[in-house]
Amino acid sequence: MIKKLLLALIAVATVFTGFAQKIQSPQEFLGYKPGEQFTTHYRIVEYYKYIASVSKNVKLQQFGTTNEGRPLLAMFIASDENIGRMEEIRHNNMKLAGIESGAGSTSMPVVTWLSFNVHGNEPASSEASMWTLYDLVDPANKTTKAWLKNMLVVIDPCLNPDGRDRYVNFYNSVHGIAPDPSPTAREHVEPWPGGRVNHYYFDLNRDWAWQQQKETQARVGLYNQWLPQVHVDYHEQGYNAPYYFAPAAEPYHKDITQWQRQFQVTIGKNNAKYFDQNGWMYFTRYEFDLLYPSYGDTYPLYNGSIGMTYEQGGISAGLAVVTRAGDTLTLVQRVAHHHSTSLSTLEVASANTQKLLEEYKKFFDNNRNNPPGEYKTYVIKNDNNGKVNALAKMLDRNGIQYGFGLSNKTATGFNYITQKTEQFDIGANDLVVNAYQPKAVLLHVLLEPKTFIPDSATYDITAWSLPYAYGLKAYGVKESFKPASAKWGVLDPAPLTNTHAYAYVSAWQSVNDVKFLAALLKKKIKVRYAEKAFEVGGKQFTAGSLIIARAGNDYPDFDQVVTQTAASLNQEITALSTGFVDKGSDFGSDAVRVIHQPKVLLVAGEGVNSEAMGEVWHLFEAQIGYPVSLVKYQDLGRTKLSDFDVAIFPDGRYDDLMSEKLQNWVRDGGKLIAMENAVSSLVDKKGILLKRKEDKKDDKDKDKEKDKPVKLYGDRERSAISSSIPGAIFKLKLDNTHPLGFGLPDYYYSLKLNDDIYDLFGDDEGWNVGTLKKDGYVSGFVGSESKKKINNGLLLGVQSMGRGSVIYLVDDPLFRSFWENGKLLFSNAVFMVGQ
Numbered sequence: 001m002i003k004k005l006l007l008a009l010i011a012v013a014t015v016f017t018g019f020a021q022k023i024q025s026p027q028e029f030l031g032y033k034p035g036e037q038f039t040t041h042y043r044i045v046e047y048y049k050y051i052a053s054v055s056k057n058v059k060l061q062q063f064g065t066t067n068e069g070r071p072l073l074a075m076f077i078a079s080d081e082n083i084g085r086m087e088e089i090r091h092n093n094m095k096l097a098g099i100e101s102g103a104g105s106t107s108m109p110v111v112t113w114l115s116f117n118v119h120g121n122e123p124a125s126s127e128a129s130m131w132t133l134y135d136l137v138d139p140a141n142k143t144t145k146a147w148l149k150n151m152l153v154v155i156d157p158c159l160n161p162d163g164r165d166r167y168v169n170f171y172n173s174v175h176g177i178a179p180d181p182s183p184t185a186r187e188h189v190e191p192w193p194g195g196r197v198n199h200y201y202f203d204l205n206r207d208w209a210w211q212q213q214k215e216t217q218a219r220v221g222l223y224n225q226w227l228p229q230v231h232v233d234y235h236e237q238g239y240n241a242p243y244y245f246a247p248a249a250e251p252y253h254k255d256i257t258q259w260q261r262q263f264q265v266t267i268g269k270n271n272a273k274y275f276d277q278n279g280w281m282y283f284t285r286y287e288f289d290l291l292y293p294s295y296g297d298t299y300p301l302y303n304g305s306i307g308m309t310y311e312q313g314g315i316s317a318g319l320a321v322v323t324r325a326g327d328t329l330t331l332v333q334r335v336a337h338h339h340s341t342s343l344s345t346l347e348v349a350s351a352n353t354q355k356l357l358e359e360y361k362k363f364f365d366n367n368r369n370n371p372p373g374e375y376k377t378y379v380i381k382n383d384n385n386g387k388v389n390a391l392a393k394m395l396d397r398n399g400i401q402y403g404f405g406l407s408n409k410t411a412t413g414f415n416y417i418t419q420k421t422e423q424f425d426i427g428a429n430d431l432v433v434n435a436y437q438p439k440a441v442l443l444h445v446l447l448e449p450k451t452f453i454p455d456s457a458t459y460d461i462t463a464w465s466l467p468y469a470y471g472l473k474a475y476g477v478k479e480s481f482k483p484a485s486a487k488w489g490v491l492d493p494a495p496l497t498n499t500h501a502y503a504y505v506s507a508w509q510s511v512n513d514v515k516f517l518a519a520l521l522k523k524k525i526k527v528r529y530a531e532k533a534f535e536v537g538g539k540q541f542t543a544g545s546l547i548i549a550r551a552g553n554d555y556p557d558f559d560q561v562v563t564q565t566a567a568s569l570n571q572e573i574t575a576l577s578t579g580f581v582d583k584g585s586d587f588g589s590d591a592v593r594v595i596h597q598p599k600v601l602l603v604a605g606e607g608v609n610s611e612a613m614g615e616v617w618h619l620f621e622a623q624i625g626y627p628v629s630l631v632k633y634q635d636l637g638r639t640k641l642s643d644f645d646v647a648i649f650p651d652g653r654y655d656d657l658m659s660e661k662l663q664n665w666v667r668d669g670g671k672l673i674a675m676e677n678a679v680s681s682l683v684d685k686k687g688i689l690l691k692r693k694e695d696k697k698d699d700k701d702k703d704k705e706k707d708k709p710v711k712l713y714g715d716r717e718r719s720a721i722s723s724s725i726p727g728a729i730f731k732l733k734l735d736n737t738h739p740l741g742f743g744l745p746d747y748y749y750s751l752k753l754n755d756d757i758y759d760l761f762g763d764d765e766g767w768n769v770g771t772l773k774k775d776g777y778v779s780g781f782v783g784s785e786s787k788k789k790i791n792n793g794l795l796l797g798v799q800s801m802g803r804g805s806v807i808y809l810v811d812d813p814l815f816r817s818f819w820e821n822g823k824l825l826f827s828n829a830v831f832m833v834g835q
Contacts, residue, residue: 023054023137026130034131034339035332037319038123038168041070041161047130048075048157055137057083057148064218067199070161072218077136077155079148082109089152093227096357097304097364098438099399106357111228112349113154113305114342115296118205120163120195122236124314124331128338129157135343144343147350154228159219159296160197160204167195171318179319181328187318193610200622201614202817205233206292206460208299209446210818211397212618224303224399229356230349231305233296234338236314240324242281243337244311245271248297249289251454255372255441256290256301259359263306266352271344280337291453292460293445294818302442304363306356310341364438371440375476378447379406379413379424380431383473385572386510388431390820391470392488395433400443402433403483413475416449416467417731417747419778424475432483449476450779461727461751463780464818468729468749471821493572496563501550501575503587504562505536508544509743511623511820514827516571517546518626521597523561526552529742529832531591534584536576544742544832549579549587552594593835598645598671600830603652605632612651612676615814619823641665646830651676651812658685667802671834675809680756682808687801689765690808693757693793725752725790728780732770732795739832740769740798740807743824749778750795750811751819755786757793758810770796796825798833805834 027033029047052060057077064072076086093111095104114132116125133155136144158164167190175187182188193201198213207216223231237244246264268284275282288309290298300307313323314334323329349356382388382404395402405428412423426432433443445451446466453462467474507513508529520527528547533540548562555561566573579587586592600620604613620628631639633654641647641661647670649657657678663686666672674682682688734741734748741748748770760768774791782790797808807829813822 023051023134023139025134025138026127033332034127035124035330035335038171038331039127039130040168040172041126041158041165044126044130044157045071045073048073048133051075051133051137056080057137059083059086061222063222064215066162066215068162070165072161072215073157074222075133075155075157077133077148077153078109078151079145082148082152086152090226096361097227098368099227104361106354106361108357109150109152110230110349110353110356111152111154111226112230112346113156113223113226113228114232114234114345115156115159116234117157117164118159118233118296119203119235120160120165120197121167121190122196122315123164123167124236124312124334125234125338126158126164127331127335128234128342129155131335131339132342133157136346144346147346150353151346151350153346154226156219159215162199163195163197170195175318181320181322183321188316188321190316192606192608193614197610197614200618201610202618203611205235205296206294206816208296209294209398209442210394210816212817217397220299220397223300227303228300228305229360230345231296231300231307232342232345233307233309235309235311236334237311238315239313239317239321239329241311241313242283243275243313243341244283244286244288244309245341246308246310247284248309249286251458252290253293253298253302253445254452254454255445257359257363259362260301260306263352263356263359264308267306267308267345267348270348271341274340274344275337278340287459289459291451291458291462293442293464294816295460302445303439304360304441308345310338312337363441367438367440368436371435371437371444373435373444373448374478375414375448376435376480377411377413377477378433378435378443379411379426379475379477380433380467381473381475382427382429382431384471384509386507386512387470387472387820388429389512390510391466391472392431394466394818395443398439398442398446400433400439400446401437402431403486404429404431404488405484406430406432406481407484408481411475411477411479411481413477414449416465416474416476428484428489432481434480434482436480447474447476453781458726458781461753461780463727463729463751463778465729465779468778469751469819469821471744471749492570493566495567496573496575499559499563499575501559502578503547503549503576504566505541505574505576506546506548506566506571507743508542508546509824511823511827512569512571513546513743514824514831515624516566516569517595517831518624519565519569520548520562521595522626523565525558525561527595528587528592529595529835530585531593531739532584534581536578536581537574539574542743543737544739544828547587547592548573595831595835596645598830599643600626600628600646600648601639601641601644602628602630602648603633603636603650604630605634607633607654608650608652609677612812615812615817616648616650616826618817619814619826623817623823624827637661641670642668644670646671646673648673648830649675649678652678654678654681657681658688663687663801666804666806669803671805671807673807673809673829676753676756676812679758679808679810682806688806689761689799690794690797691759693759693789723755723785724783725755725786726781728752728782729778730772730776730790731778732772732776734796735767735769738767738769738798739835740767740796740825740828742828742832748796748825749821750813751815752790752811753815755783755789756810757790757795758797758808760792760794761797761799766797766799768794768797770794807833
């Protein structure tokens with residue numbers, strides 16, 4: 001009897017074990033097959049949480065939230081033996097990389113990281129992520145179980161939840177009972193700004209190195225704690241294209257190793273095997289190159305991984321669309337393709353664990369013992385505490401080691417500004433980066449003065465060297481010098497207490513100073529600026545320095561508000577007992593102007609470049625904390641412009657920019673800031689004196705035109721390059737006596753994305769604040785025809801119009817928010833010009 005009872009209990013236990021092992025597929029959980037409809041982000045999160053609750057082979061980590069409060073998730077999947085060893089595996093990677101002490105083992109599991117849906121309107125990959133996750137945790141799937149014996153998989157199901165939901169909510173709200181495959185149907189035309197970008201309209205796929213956005217900071221922070229051996233970034237491209245996977249196109253950055261190149265081919269061939277079996281179209285080695293360092297493929301490559309981008313045709317395709325070839329492309333197909341490459345990549349990584357770990361170790365061994373590049377030490381001169389501090393934080397986020405000062409007082413190195421090798425002095429607070437460290441490749445890519453470009457047909461910008469981006473003096477030294485100190489010699493400014501000052505003075509040389517000004521203005525503190533440099537109490541202050549005088553600030557807590565605001569922002573201020581200066585103009589003179597708190601309008605909406613607009617929006621809200629009103633361009637006609645002092649027009653297409661209403665507003669004292677293509681939209685408008693610089697050809701050029709060979713159709717892409725600038729650095733001569741140039745040296749490094757340039761103003765027409773001479777080129781690719789055009793012209797200018805002014809910013813001073821050099825310049829346009 002007892003024996004029968006035991007057998008019955010065993011049978012029941014077996015049944016319940018079977019039930020426990022049954023894990024719902026995405027189709028069973030969601031109620032539809034992957035790709036039959038779009039899944040909102042919260043439902044994707046629910047599926048991942050469900051899997052975490054029923055599978056013993058996973059660990060779900062929320063590593064952050066988006067700007068709109070949606071969770072950012074990473075799912076870790078491993079075998080029964082390895083899921084409990086996650087920290088051991090992670091620390092082993094850090095040891096192999098030399099970031100942690102101790103000998104790492106090349107016999108540990110390989111880490112493969114899959115990142116889905118960085119662009120919100122490329123949504124097929126998040127759907128595929130759930131299918132891939134299920135395949136990895138399904139107890140009945142013996143194939144993936146075998147892979148997981150020597151591999152830890154990390155899945156990030158959606159890198160851009162805010163953008164994804166913007167797209168999915170749009171599509172779900174407009175499609176009918178059945179999808180309309182006609183390309184002209186409204187379900188294939190997203191409203192502005194589209195789902196590609198995040199909340200602040202940033203392209204998160206171009207923010208890996210710069211980490212300007214909340215999502216990227218959290219994600220790359222987690223990524224750098226693991227440094228996986230393989231990383232795949234999933235995308236979609238235009239729906240008329242088939243599928244793209246590695247190997248990538250040229251140019252490759254020269255620091256990408258031969259092994260990394262070869263293994264891209266290995267994975268690509270395995271992907272092709274499955275696509276061939278299914279008769280699916282694909283391509284490799286075209287368009288998507290490996291140069292710009294802030295992508296989801298290049299950033300991992302520069303950090304020792306096999307980094308790759310996979311692109312499925314499908315942007316704007318909805319659930320179904322008819323392609324140019326006459327085929328109907330469905331979301332079901334797009335999801336299946338991404339699912340296939342996911343499994344194929346995991347298969348190859350698992351089969352090559354030992355080699356992947358050995359080459360990973362070799363990459364970091366070479367970094368520490370034989371770093372790339374001719375310069376083994378980089379010295380960043382600390383002439384600007386705010387900008388050096390900003391650069392130091394950026395290096396910290398990327399795990400790049402640095403220090404301050406050298407035991408040697410002098411050294412010889414390449415001067416980034418003069419482009420010459422010369423001797424220079426080294427201060428105790430100069431930032432010093434030694435190349436012999438685990439992140440040597442990444443630091444070389446980010447700091448080298450000029451990036452070698454083997455092929456000019458690139459997908460993105462070709463110059464980004466951080467000393468130019470931050471506007472800092474720098475030297476590349478061929479000798480290896482270790483910094484004298486790990487810490488900055490300058491202590492944080494001591495907060496001022498019990499002070500009853502005549503005035504307080506603050507420097508004006510970085511975005512942190514702008515943040516201090518913004519905080520004071522919001523507290524209704526009257527702030528002035530000095531038009532000219534002055535000296536008082538043995539201290540020198542440059543033009544633009546902020547003066548917070550007691551006069552006009554008749555508050556009993558005036559001193560407390562100013563000093564506490566400064567302390568909260570770690571801002572150094574100087575308390576003065578007199579307005580009588582030793583050199584320069586006294587505080588009551590005409591050379592000291594009041595900064596009237598501006599009410600700012602930022603133009604948004606259809607026709608405006610959403611990413612350019614987002615850069616401005618993010619600067620105001622997230623960086624300096626100053627209010628800005630977003631107004632659609634189409635609504636300007638019914639906007640009460642007199643409520644605003646500043647109107648900012650980002651890059652965009654504007655049909656009638658200088659309307660009579662807008663012109664009258666400027667003449668009545670308004671300030672119009674035009675950026676990039678907004679500048680060209682103003683040309684030839686009433687009251688605008690700016691003129692395009694014409695490309696004048698002499699007789700010799702005309703003779704060359706006659707002898708020019710007939711252009712071949714097959715060379716059309718190469719021919720177009722001659723008139724292109726995919727992001728190059730130019731050095732401008734800057735009039736820093738003008739308020740637009742306050743706080744900057746007499747030069748400015750500008751990142752040019754096109755060959756727009758304008759004639760210089762005549763003496764009575766306007767101010768030529770930033771001008772480009774013939775020798776202004778610094779770094780990056782510039783087409784031969786564009787190079788002829790870009791010289792002896794204006795790129796930064798100010799024109800008076802009645803009591804107001806128009807400010808011309810021909811290039812983008814806030815490019816992707818990493819162009820730190822331009823943030824003060826732009827702030828000058830908002831707060832200083834026209835006061």
